[in-house]
Amino acid sequence: MAERCAIVGIGQTHHTARRDDVSIAGLLREAALRALDDAGLDWPDVDAVVIGKAPDMFEGVMMPELYLADALGAVGKPMLRVHTAGSVGGSTAIVAASLIQAGIHERVLTVAFEKQSESNAMWALTVKTPLQAAVVAGAGGYFAPLVRGYMQRSGAPEDTGIRVAVKDRANALKNPYAHIRDPNLTFDAIAGSPMLWDPIRFHETCPSSDGACAMVLTSERAIPRPKLAPAWVHSMAMRSEPTQFAGQEKINPVSGQMCAKEVYSKAGITDPRREIDAAEIYVPFSWFEPMWMENLGFAEVGQGWKMTYEGATALDGDLPVNCSGGVLSSNPIGASGMLRFAEAAMQVRGQAGEHQVDGAKIALGHAYGGGSQFFSMWIVGSARP
């Protein structure tokens, strides 16, 4: 039987386009110190450090964990560096939690980050290499045809994506750490914003952010005298599928469906829509909310858009999604997945402030990456599993 894992400290930076006032290490320390402070712990209390980020080319530092060892208090300790594309923030938390569940460590600090202002992230994602088909379209160019495919299959109204953006941008106003906090982003403002990758408009896409997120995870016996009760890991799951495979279902990926099934079943959840109180889902382009609602089993295939349309995913809906403003409002890529995991934990700890869902007890954190092929998820709860 695996050890129980508790989330006892959570911290994040104020996400923004450029953090010229801090180094890469300074950015991570800001999130890590907030997490340690939240946990009531100090650097020497930490047994091991697990860090995650998306491609090293975003900052131009190869395997930056080596340079970050000192700043993250890892000297003399085990340090791991995870990289699983966009899902990395989630997978990093899962690797850290596994160290607790395996009984190897008592207190693990996990940090994920991206300092995207160090390069041009959009183009770094799809560089042209010899002997391969050129994509060179950035993530938006890659995902737009999938959104168009979803619209055709589901018959969803054209303004579904705009409605998701209106909701997430309004939620972000309640999150002091969000990057895009603009009260002028009304339905008309979003609808009138430039079309970047048809059908994805400028205000339906995520920003490029500098930011970091950190969590302190402990075993049950090592829970520090808490300022706040911990969140508990109820279940975790990861699934990957190939990049180039003719039988692939890109719009409703099998890997995502399998991952969701596993994470629910391990947590004893049979009716996710009813049992889950809040969800933080990786939605980099607005239309991915309805797409993931179906992939995650919250709605029947072809019906996900109705949840958005009917307000089910709003802060006061029956399944509030991305109360923090989500990836649409803050996107330090390597940290975006961990922010979803951390925000889910914040909900069940009741520490989400203005964007708190009343009485949330069970929450889902979700991240995906690559060409909709890497998934990581966890279910966290206020009750000890």
Place this chain on the structure above:
Amino acid sequence: MREVAIVSFAQAPNARRELRNEVEILMPVVQEAVARSGIERPFDFTCSGSSDFLQGQPFAFVMALDAAGAWPPIPESHVEMDGAWALYEAWVKIQTGQAETALVYAFGKSSPGDLPEVLATQLDPYVLAPLWPDAVSLAALQARAYLEKSGHSERDLAEVAARSRRSAKSNPNATVSGDYEVEKLLATPHIADPLRVHDCAPVCDGAVAMVLVAGDRARKVCERPAWIRGIDHRIEPHSLGARDLTVSVSTRLAAEKAGVGRGAVDVAELHAPFTHQELILRDALGLGANVKVNPSGGALCANPMMAAGLARIGEAASRIWDGSARRAVAHATSGPCLQQNLVCVLEGA
């Protein structure tokens, strides 16, 4: 801790310049490791190690997943580290009880770039990388400090190289092997004083794969499983000025935690890309003169970046399987001048 064993290992030929791409190098290696394991796909967990900076594009591991096989979708993870740390993550996953079998692989193709310069991008981006010190020059600083402090000579380093290359004659996947006279090696010019060509690992392209299995299932598929009896890894300060380069504190600590000293060691496979680092690592691990070090020739004879550490574990496991060792120690390193180190103890019974 749950009993976990390595039951199969395969590696690419470690050519100086592969014409195949990463996926093409990796695919037959994975297939060989899987076939030898006696375990049917799907594995409960898959984990890999690689670096985007070697491939020159983001998501080096993404295409590699196609080579490993991921349909139907698999539970899978990746570390941007040497594959030895991927093995560690897989071992952890098995310890949680959520997996009984795991496929681990790593790959790196260094030939398209200038490896010592590529590795300069690992350094502190604010105060060290802008000076662009290449990896061989940094190792030379360490070697000079070590020689002056230890009383060892450049001849001692050449003897490490000659012995490694002699051992590699029995390793069909070695990049460099053969009989070399120490006098002749010493007659060659320095490339970064006090290091000569033979003191530095050759640059090569390669891939490694292996299969881990827990408990009784390992006994069923493998006549003499190589049991992981201890595994630990530690990191040191990054700045070369903030640590004593003549010792390896993190290796010593990892060795203590992994329990190297709990029994006699027959064979040690050390990930020492430079001759002087083998001597530093022997000290840190407390290996006596009777321990056979790097019977494969070690990283000095085949050093596929991101895979050479995992290859050390595979070579050590091979010595358990062929009965030449009852207890073996494998070591992997990462970062400039042995900054981060992993130690793994394998036993045949």
